Each structure stands twice: as C-alpha cells, then as structure tokens.
Amino acid sequence: MRPVGSKYLLEEPLGRGATGTVWRARQRETAGAEAAVAGQPGETVAIKVLKEELANDSDIVMRFLRERSVLLRLTHPNIVRVRDLVVEGDLLALVMDLVDGPDLHRYLRENGPFTPVAAALLTAQVADALAASHADGVVHRDLKPANVLLAQYNGQMHPMLTDFGIARLADSPGLTRTHEFVGTPAYIAPESAEGRPQTSAVDIYGAGILLYELVTGRPPFSGGSALEVLHQHLSAEPRRPSTVPDPLWTVIERCLRKNPDDRPSAENLARGLRVVAEGVGVHANSAQIAAAEGVGALLAPDPAPAAVPGAADPTQVLPNTSAPTGTYDPNAATSFLPHTGGPAPFGAADPTAVLPNTGAADPTAVLPPVPQGQPGQQQPEQPHPWQTQLRAARDRNEQTQVQYLDPGEDPLRRRPQRQVARPQQQPPRQAPQQQPVRRPQPRGQGGPGGQGGYGQQPAGYGQQPAGYGGGRPQQQYAPPQQQPQQRYAPPAEPQQRAPREPRQRGANPMKIPGLGCLKGCLFLVVILFVAGWLIWDLTPVHTWVGQGRGYWNQLHHWANSVSKFFGDLGNGSGK
Numbered sequence: 001m002r003p004v005g006s007k008y009l010l011e012e013p014l015g016r017g018a019t020g021t022v023w024r025a026r027q028r029e030t031a032g033a034e035a036a037v038a039g040q041p042g043e044t045v046a047i048k049v050l051k052e053e054l055a056n057d058s059d060i061v062m063r064f065l066r067e068r069s070v071l072l073r074l075t076h077p078n079i080v081r082v083r084d085l086v087v088e089g090d091l092l093a094l095v096m097d098l099v100d101g102p103d104l105h106r107y108l109r110e111n112g113p114f115t116p117v118a119a120a121l122l123t124a125q126v127a128d129a130l131a132a133s134h135a136d137g138v139v140h141r142d143l144k145p146a147n148v149l150l151a152q153y154n155g156q157m158h159p160m161l162t163d164f165g166i167a168r169l170a171d172s173p174g175l176t177r178t179h180e181f182v183g184t185p186a187y188i189a190p191e192s193a194e195g196r197p198q199t200s201a202v203d204i205y206g207a208g209i210l211l212y213e214l215v216t217g218r219p220p221f222s223g224g225s226a227l228e229v230l231h232q233h234l235s236a237e238p239r240r241p242s243t244v245p246d247p248l249w250t251v252i253e254r255c256l257r258k259n260p261d262d263r264p265s266a267e268n269l270a271r272g273l274r275v276v277a278e279g280v281g282v283h284a285n286s287a288q289i290a291a292a293e294g295v296g297a298l299l300a301p302d303p304a305p306a307a308v309p310g311a312a313d314p315t316q317v318l319p320n321t322s323a324p325t326g327t328y329d330p331n332a333a334t335s336f337l338p339h340t341g342g343p344a345p346f347g348a349a350d351p352t353a354v355l356p357n358t359g360a361a362d363p364t365a366v367l368p369p370v371p372q373g374q375p376g377q378q379q380p381e382q383p384h385p386w387q388t389q390l391r392a393a394r395d396r397n398e399q400t401q402v403q404y405l406d407p408g409e410d411p412l413r414r415r416p417q418r419q420v421a422r423p424q425q426q427p428p429r430q431a432p433q434q435q436p437v438r439r440p441q442p443r444g445q446g447g448p449g450g451q452g453g454y455g456q457q458p459a460g461y462g463q464q465p466a467g468y469g470g471g472r473p474q475q476q477y478a479p480p481q482q483q484p485q486q487r488y489a490p491p492a493e494p495q496q497r498a499p500r501e502p503r504q505r506g507a508n509p510m511k512i513p514g515l516g517c518l519k520g521c522l523f524l525v526v527i528l529f530v531a532g533w534l535i536w537d538l539t540p541v542h543t544w545v546g547q548g549r550g551y552w553n554q555l556h557h558w559a560n561s562v563s564k565f566f567g568d569l570g571n572g573s574g575k
C-alpha cells in the first residue's frame, strides 16, 4: 500500500486510461479544509494518479491547482464527485468517490446493447449531468462509454459521468507540446477533428454517439484507422439501424449534426429523451406516442453554448458565452490541424475535408500536400502535426486495461525522469518535434460489441417495447465486422537529418589487426628511451651505476653483457 499525500493509501489498481491509473484507495485521516469532502479514516475512495508526463509538467501542475475549484465544485447525482486534489512532489492525483460498478464500455461488451427505452433513459441522465456542467461553464470533451460508470443502488443502475476536467488538464500548453489532442477518435466531434473552436456542443455530439452505441452495440463511425474514423465524422452521415424507433433516431440524428449550432442543448436533449422513452415504451398511450413523434420540436439548440477556451488564455474558466465560429485558431490548444495553406480559414473551402486547406484540389487525399517552403509554413523535413496527432489518436483510442500493474510499469515505483532544462515551447505554426508517447496497454480482447450475453438489460431500465412501430421486433445484435477502434499505423516520418559519413581512419585504412597496439608499444619504447637518456645525463645516476660512462656507452655495455650472458647460457647447455 502506497501513500498519496498524508491522507490516502493506494490499495489496488482498478484500471488505466490515457491520462493515468485509477486505484482503489483508503482514507487514512480526515482531509483538510482544502478538500471538497473531508472523509473519514477507513473510507474507501478511488484515486486517479495522473501519469508522469502530466505530473512532471509545471504548466499542468499550475493548471491543476488553478482549476481546483472548478473540479471540486461540480456536484450532481450523475457526476462522479471529485473529493480532493493531491499535488505532492511528482504526484498529481484526483481523489473521487468510489463507484462500485462497471463502466458502460465494459457493460456493453459483456451484455450487449440496450433496449431503446433503457438507452434513452440512461442517456437522459448523462444529459442531465452535461446540462449541469455546461451551466457551470465546464465542457467534458471526452464523453464516451468508458467515462460513464454504472453505480448500482436500490436495485437500479445510475450512470455517473467521470473524468470531468481531465480533458481540460490534458489540453494545457504542457500536453500541447507533445501534440496529443483531446478526445477519442470514435467519439470526437467534427469541429474538434478539424481544430475549429469548440463549445459544449461537442459533448452533445459525444452523447449522440454514446446513444447510438447503446442501442446498436457499436459507435456509428468505425474504420481501419483513426484517420478513417475522423474522416467519417467530418463527412459521413450515420446509418440508421432498423432496430431504432423513429423518435429515438430523430434525437440521435440531431445530436450527430455536423454543424454544432444544429445540435440540441443538453437540457433539451434530456427532456426529449424522456419524452421518447415514454412514447416508445410498451405502455405508451396515444398522447405519449404523439409527443415522442414530435420530439424534434423539443430539441432546440443552446442559444449560449459554453465555450472551450483556447490556449491563448489558459486561465479562463469557461464563461458561459457563445464562441466565435468558422475561423481556425492556430493558437487554440485543442487545434491539431494547422492551417498550412492559403488565406482561407482551415477547412472553410471544404467543410468535409480532413486535411488542411493547402490549396490542393483533392479533398479525399489522406495526407496534406507538402507546403511550398514559405516563411512561417511547415518545414518539409519535419513531421506534419497531422501525423503526430494521428499517432496520439491511436494511443488515446486504445482502451483501458483492467488488470494488475506490472511493478515496472507502476508510475509510483518508477523515479520520474527529470528534465534538466525544459525545451522552449514551439511557436504555434512550427511543425512539432516528434515526442515519444507512452502507449496505454490495450484492454485485452474485444471492443464495444465483443462477446457476451446479448440481450440482457440493466436492472431498473425499461424492457424492450415488443409492440413498438407496428410490431417491429428487436433484431439480433450482430457484432461489428470491424472493431471501431483499431490500431493505426502511422505514416512514415520524413527523415530529420541525413546520416553522417562514417569517419575514415587514415592510419589503418586496411584495418590490420594489432597495428594500433604495435604503434602504442613503439611509442612507449621511444618515450622510455628518451626519458632514460635525460635521467642518465642530468642526474648523478651515471656515476653510481655506469662509472661515468656516457648513455650510449652504457647501453652498449649492457647489450654486450646481455649477449654474453645468453652466449654463456648457450655454451653451458651445449656441453
């Protein structure tokens, strides 16, 4: 058991995500006044220990502290409460309520899709949580089934949204240096994928994807690579599965509108979903059915969506104002597609283009044309941010592994690598230096819609309305052909620098073995010879040893003595 601060002890890891590892932990002492929940000694809590690259970044630590009040004040029955924040040495941790239940991603994988009524009611509660946070100016930005925990009490399941604020932390200038964008490709809104300004409407898009996944078992857009998935968010229309009732499809389709201004507010989404749940249930009366069929009228957009602040003002705590739209802000921390081209705002010429507007005519091209070396543009030999972002997308896209940690991988056991001097932050338009991104372990087998007993429904949610829509039966769930979150093979990176010619060593070009050693020995002999000469002539040694002979005479004398000795030796042995 490892201490976190003086108040908590980590017991066992519950899972690992892109931003850190979540532990079951125990409270040692009552927390101080700075904590939102003081807690009692012995109480069990969940602690998310943020990963080292976050904890070692002073910008992120500052942001963590600055946003303390934002994170601690978010309280709602459908939001996992953050009780305390711990910043201690190299450790950055969020202390949360422990939710005793699976996350929605795991639940879906194990139990298959929900009935339309259950899916609508569950998503309505998620929308309630979003409405509360948006009213407080906080946008989640990483809504996905893995971030919805299912608490179970009174025999019912209650969705609890977690990881609020983590996207904001990860989006600080610190992580922007590593060019990791915030979001998960299967759930990312088109405006986030394009690097356009984001508002609370990104969460509504995430809720639409989540709702689609709840009723079908898989997200609407999947593909062989993160790039393919992102491209679909930008240009493809979601296909309506035959099992989804009309009113529910109206809601999904409105949430998944490409234009954020066309999506409903979180509050209207929650209300609309409840009307749909009543109208598509088996016991619905004609008034409820009619209300559900007219749900489109309830889904009015938010007139003042909460804006996601850009990196230009990292201290801004999300005022509830409408964001400017339609222009690409290269300074926005969430931007990951730089405007490398002409004067038009990025993507403005072709709203479906994934690629920067470089003036090239092919909007279906996968990689951007290399810019023509004008000042302030990308350097052709450096990796394009798009490539780096996609690698980050692949890494973020991998699912949490729920298992015990290898001690060598335990961030609490490993000493952090301290940087002696932090490299200066890149100017926004410059192409980034490639940073190694530590990859989360894959979750193991399966994605949404893996194996499991399909058709089971969560306790407490409505049953599948058997007679809905003229007796259309709930179809057998078919697992997706392709896993929606596949590994992305990054495009080949351009070479940073031509390799140096190997150095030629002129003295031994043939590489004769031992030649170097022989040279050394000869050099040593010469040194000894010269040193002996100097000692002989400059000190009284010649009077003591050689009876006044000169150096050369003495050497000659010694040589004669040695040869005479060996001669005598030879004669003696020959006798």
Ligand SMILES: Nc1ncnc2c1ncn2[C@@H]1O[C@H](COP(=O)(O)OP(=O)(O)OP(=O)(O)O)[C@@H](O)[C@H]1O
Binding pocket: 014, 015, 016, 017, 018, 019, 020, 021, 022, 046, 048, 080, 096, 097, 098, 099, 100, 101, 102, 103, 142, 146, 147, 149, 162, 163, 396, 399, 400
């Ligand atoms: N408050 C909590 N109580 C109980 N278990 C939790 C809690 N928070 C998270 N977990 C568990 O820990 C796992 C990892 O959580 P984490 O939020 O780090 O993962 P993630 O959502 O997959 O990753 P990320 O959002 O960082 O990409 C979750 O899937 C969940 O099972």
